[in-house]
Amino acid sequence: MKKMMKTAALSAAFAAGVALALPASAQEDSIYIPNLSYRTGPFAATGTPLMNGQRDYITLLNERDGGLNGVKLTYDECETGYNTEKGVECYERTKENAVVTQPWSTGITLQVLPKSNVDEIPILAPGYGFSPMADGKVFQWAFNPPSSYxxxxxxxxxxxxxxxxxxxxxxxxxxxxxxxxxxxxxxxxxxxxxxxxxxxxxxxxxxxxxxxxxxxxxxxxxxxxxxxxxxxxxxxxxxxxxxxxxxxxxxxxxxxxxxxxxxxxxxxxxxxxxxxxxxxxWSVPVPDSQLVQDIRQYVVEPGKSLIENESELDSVFYQRGLMISAMLVEAIRAAQEEFDTQAPDATQVRWGLENLKMDEARLEELGATGMLVPFETSCANHTGHGGAWMLEWDGEKFVKVSDLITPDREAIEPLEDKEAQAYAEANAPWPVNEECEM
Amino acid sequence: MLYRTAGQFKTSYAADHALFPVRQDAILLGVVLVFAFVILPLTASEFAFRALLIPVLIYALAALGLNILTGYAGQLSLGTGAFMGVGAYACYKLITLFPEMNIVVAIALSGFFSAGVGALFGLPSLRIKGFYLAIATLAAQFFLVWLFQKWAWLYNYSASGAIHVPNITMFGITVAGPRAAAITQYYFVLAIVCIVTFFAINITRGRIGRMWKAVRDMDIAAELVGINLMRAKLTAFFVSSYIVGVSGALFVFLWRGAAEANLFDIPLSFRVLFIAIIGGLGSILGNYLGAILIVALPVIISAVPAMLGLPLASATVEHLNVMIIGVLIITFLIVEPHGLARFWAVIREKLILWPFPH
Missing domain, CATH: 3.40.50.2300 (Response regulator)
Structure with missing residues (x-):
């Protein structure tokens, strides 16, 4: 009996200790990039290649360039299974050192969005989330480049x-x-x-x-x-x-x-x-691009990737994952240069996301020519509205069948403004970026 | 040993019927309450509040509601998630229609909407029993979630179909919404949970609770001794749905901050039912133990590899987590089929008799 009591007490103490202590904190000389991934559950089939792409791009930078301007990037996944409850738990778990939140589901985005003004961590939701997030004056901390729904x-x-x-x-x-x-x-x-x-x-x-x-x-x-x-x-x-x-x-x-x-x-x-x-x-797989070759050389061949077979490398979703990490890294790079710091904090990365310039020249430097639509964000425009291409399934793979298509912004903007205002009103007091004059 | 009852004499019937016939129980509860009200808030991090303490309390409250219906009155229900949804949407409408309303009042009132809906869907229980009743409550589950999706008035016609909790202040302190501090929300939830639990304990051990238990154990016999079956069953549905509705309002307003209709779908009902079953049907304590096992343990387990510095991928941890929790559930149910509360009762009994085996 005594022994049992002791075990019970010990295990309770252990559980309490684990529960109350915070998750391991990141080192100072690295940038912590959490990702609320889902490699399990009913959406795993589509989530896994995206997460692999995101992960491999960061691994490539760490392996090939020794990080970003000399700072290691710490990529960390927290599994949500596309479940909003788990998503919020992961957000709370990772937010302490995070420079960005990647919620990876519209449901989780909607949950995290109201907290962004308080916690002051930018949300990066490339191509998903709430469409009116494009209005950067209202949604100061949310970004959904390069195109909204x-x-x-x-x-x-x-x-x-x-x-x-x-x-x-x-x-x-x-x-x-x-x-x-x-x-x-x-x-x-x-x-x-x-x-x-x-x-x-x-x-x-x-x-x-x-x-x-x-x-x-x-x-x-x-x-x-x-x-x-x-x-x-x-x-x-x-x-x-x-x-x-x-x-x-x-x-x-x-x-x-x-x-x-x-x-x-x-x-x-x-x-x-x-x-x-x-x-x-808004992304197209380019299997022979320099970037993909580098991934093959530095990440896949040394066995540092999680992909199951090499054909995944050429899939639309894997390469889209690469591009998503590329956007994020470019934003961090912009923040590093603007604020002359090695490890920018969340506020500085927000500036980077707001001044993200992914034009064709930049994409070429990254070895990603034609892999992503060119776009540019600003303090008023958090999406960039880069447009997209039409892909068609030819029986074996997706091929690009159109020139760049651009959205009809004139028809969308009034609706965006209305919804953004409605959101800000419903969540009052909601701070609006008044310094932005665009 | 710890539970020596020698020397604790009862000299009146009132003393014999007191809430804690054994003094050590009261002391233990006091220790737990000191932990909950003083020690945990002083030591817990924001993550612990938002991912462990608040959800455990809210889920325990939902399970408590279900336990009154299933554990005490013997009416099986699979509609808990939907009744939580009724509470949440009712609270949302009350808050948005009457922004001046105090949130405690809104939460208390929203329970009545859930109670009304619950009693309505409890009507079939007068004619059908057991699994057939479970199917009838399942209908409530499907219908209500469908209604939450289709009736745009409920979510104020928002484009995403989701409801958002605005910033709500009470006496100058923000208690709900994105600006609320975790510790405020914890105390708010804890206070409501304690009050509801106090009432639940006293209802279940009083006249009404005895009536429910009689119906649960054998409804024909209960009717023969003069218990009005209709009243017993409907009050069980009413009280149960009230508590479930309050927990639903807390679920969205004090914890999640936003919700869409799918949240209240069947998985939530099952989750609450599992908490009630694993905790122990027909007990109040069990709901808390069950909630700790089902809600808090996975969060704790998933933090362990990172703490020990094991380089495990997050997806692997998630798989392991599901396996460990699954094994634990099966083990507990094999060791003690009547749930964790019964497990504790056995331990307590042994402690009282100690050092004698019988």
Whole structure:
């Protein structure tokens, strides 16, 4: 009995000690970059290559250049499984030394966003999150370069209407979306555009529990015969949708996904049958670029990467992961130069993200020519609105089939302003960046 | 040894029916309360508040609500998550419609919305029992989550369909919203949880609680001795949903800060049900033990490799975590099928008899 009591007391003391002590702190001569990753759960298939890409880019800098201007970058993952509850836990766990938060889910972004003004850590949500975050005056600490979901919706419509949205008059467009804040993001803009240009919008939600079995949704699509199906899908939902589309023989030429619905692994399931499926994307895989060769040489060959086979290296998502880390590192570099410091803090990195300049010359220096849309952020514009390209599945891989498409900003901006103001009002007192005069 | 009851004489019926017939129980509770109110707030970091202490309290409260229905009144429910959602959305609407309202009042009122909905979905319990009733509450679960998604008025027509907690002050201190300090929120949650627990203990050991237990053990016999089944079952649904609703409001307002409808889906119901079952059905203490096991332990385990300096990938830690928790749950259920509370009861009994084995 006594022994048992002792063990119990000891284990309780140990548990309390672990619980109350803070997670290991980063050293001073490194920059701590946490990432709220998901390599487990229903979204692991799409999350893993992205996280691998992000991780490998940082590893490359540490291996090839000895870090960034002589400072090591400490990349640290905290597993969320795409679960918002875990996400917030990870945010709390990593925020002490973090110079940035990468929440990796619209749900987690929405949770962390209100805290950003208080904790003063910038949120980097490339190509996801809340579209009105583009308004940098209101959302001082949030960044979603190079394109927001509303930009994406606008660009897809522009592409399918051959540049003139009035061509869509009388057409019917279905939006197959995940029933989650992420999937609902484009609806307000699409509704506004539908009213303006006279097409019918048909939102078809896919619940988190029915991602793999979308027969009901595709039955509805067969019945309604929409002219186009747009997809805001993620994880297991993408694979489910493309297999259902192939099974019901829905013409792939009329089926277009957002950038998160353009994962090689999903389309490989149907191979030839998926020919013609398009996905808009602000990053393009360039397998023979200098950057990818360096990754091969410094990261993959010494066995420092987590990728499972080399073909993953050429996939859209892996290379997008590389580009996401590249954006972040460039922001840190900008902060280092501006503030003349080795290890910039979160406020300084925020400045870097606000003055991020990823033009073609810079991309070439990074060895990433043509891998990312060129863009530039400012204090008023936290997205950059770089535009995107259309990728098409040719049966084996995604290929670029369009020139750079740019969003119709005039149609989006009023809505962005309205939503940003509404958000700031609902969360009052919400500090607005008044120094910014753009 | 520690629990020697020799010398503690009861000289009146009132003393015999007191909350703590054994003095050591009261002392132990005092120690726990001192820990909760003084020692932990002094030592805990913000991470410990937000990832361990606050969620454990809120989940324990939700499990307490469910335990009243399932453990005390014997009515199986799978709709806890949705009832928490009713509390959360009701509180959100109250706060946004009447910004002047005190948050304590709003939370207390939102419990009534949940209680009303709970009693409504409890009506089938008058005709059906056991698993069939579970299916009926499952219908509540699906219907309510669907309603949270489709009824845009509930989330004030926000584009993302999510609700956000504004900054709410009470007597000049921010208690909810992004600007609230973790320690304030902890004390706020702790105070509410303590008050509700106090009432729950006294309801369950009083006349109403005995009525519920009679219905749970054999409803026909209960009816024969004159217990009104309808009233017993509906009060159980009402009280249970009230507590669950309050915990739902706390869940969003004092912890999460934002929520979307999916949050209140079935996984949440199951999580709360697991806490109640592993903690021990028909006990109050069990909810806290269960919440510590299900909510806090994974967080602690995932911090261990980093503390010991083991270079494990975060995804691997997560996999290990799921395995360890799974094994622990199975072990506890094999060792003591009636839950952790019963486990503690056995230990306590042995301590009272010590050094004699029987």
């Amino acid at each position: 509303w930009d994406g919706a606008s660009m897809i419509l522009k592409h399918i209407s051959d540049g003139d949205l009035s061509n869509l008059n009388g057409k019917k467009i279905a939006l197959l979306h995940l029933d989650h804040p992420y999937g609902k993001e484009p609806i307000p803009l699409l509704e506004a555009l539908a009213e303006e240009h006279g097409f019918t919008l048909l939102p078809i939600p896919v619940g988190l529990t029915e991602m793999q079995n979308q027969s009901a949704q595709w039955l509805q699509i067969r019945r309604e015969r929409p002219d186009f199906v747009l997809m805001w899908g993620w994880g297991a939902m993408n694979a489910g949708a493309v297999t259902e589309a192939a099974k019901t023989r829905y013409p792939m030429e009329q089926f277009i996904g957002i950038w998160w619905s353009g994962h090689d692994g999903d389309l490989k399931l149907i191979g030839e049958e998926g020919k013609g499926y398009r996905s808009i994307s």
